[in-house]
Amino acid sequence: MAATQTTKEKVKQTAQKLFRERGYAAVGMRELAKEVGIQAPSLYNHYKSKDDLLREICFDMAKQFFAAFDKAVTTEEKSQRKLKAVIKAHINVIATNLEASEVFFNEWMFLEQPHLGLFKKQRFEYEMKFREIIDKGIKKGDFKKMNSKLIAFAIFSALNATYELYRSNEKLSQEEIAEDISDLLLKGLKS
Amino acid sequence: MAATQTTKEKVKQTAQKLFRERGYAAVGMRELAKEVGIQAPSLYNHYKSKDDLLREICFDMAKQFFAAFDKAVTTEEKSQRKLKAVIKAHINVIATNLEASEVFFNEWMFLEQPHLGLFKKQRFEYEMKFREIIDKGIKKGDFKKMNSKLIAFAIFSALNATYELYRSNEKLSQEEIAEDISDLLLKGLKS
């Protein structure tokens, strides 16, 4: 185990770290290469371009979010429990991919077309999966009747910022964060 | 009224728009100048540097958040009403400065020292003012006993992302957004 990572893996990991710290546009290929321990042109043996790197980071994360959601959504039937399950799954993906998550949330806008368009589409689809659960919950009477778009948005905002929590406070466990956040939000939704 | 805006004002406004759309690092001075309708070096008649521009945008917003908070905090006594008042004030500042708010929230990291440090300090102070209200509310028994840091964070996340709501859905009024969001959060806090 703990197989020595390939250069390509090291490039990706270092890019995630630097993109997160200083922003995609502010990080140069020379700086990235230096951190990896090679020369800038050697990066192109592993990735076609700077954009190619960002693309892999962002779309790998997207894939993870979808997979975690789909796995979680099947385990529960009741609206509250179902919503709680996907909230926890979402937070779990963030927690286990801290750096990549931040790049995913904050740097996707630098993707070039046509990948930018595809990314936006996927993101929208994912958000709709969340909203469906809330809408159904409202319809079934499990949740209070309220503006679902607005509420779904508020929930999403809180979730998508949890990476800041992990970074700012090491004492909080993932369980604790997921539990408290979903409690707060679910209680607000109570009918 | 509607006084014709000075060139300096136009520069700032255009910078806000471009920085928001494409990110501070991705916007060049030539592009900014072109959008304003002047040549790049002419920008330096109004601002000392690119960083100077970002600084004015960010610190002007900071000033507005503080002023709105201080004005709102005096109007109410009860914890719930007080928290609701500052939430509304915060959302109101965002709503009336949509573009500058997004720059404030997403591009501050590109500030150079020493202003970056000052900015972080102010931001922390502002967040603490919010947390104080929550902590006092918990102590007085107005709010449920819970991890205040985590909860304060969740509230902040939802608030600070409201600009996305305004951008994505024009039908929602500012009143509606402020009312629904604070309702959701306050209900979750209920003891």
Added chain:
DNA sequence: TTCTTTTGCTAACAAACGTTAGTTTATGGC
């Protein structure tokens, strides 16, 4: 061994970057 693929290197390109210098034109006060 020999051949092929991978992965690194140095040198260099064209373009874009923020900014400065020096000059001209427009504006407002006396």
Added chain:
DNA sequence: GCCATAAACTAACGTTTGTTAGCAAAAGAA
């Protein structure tokens, strides 16, 4: 009308950008 200041211009600076070309060393397969 005269002078000072503000605000625009053109030209150019040195640096950094992402990337390509061409070549050398290492690794793996036959």
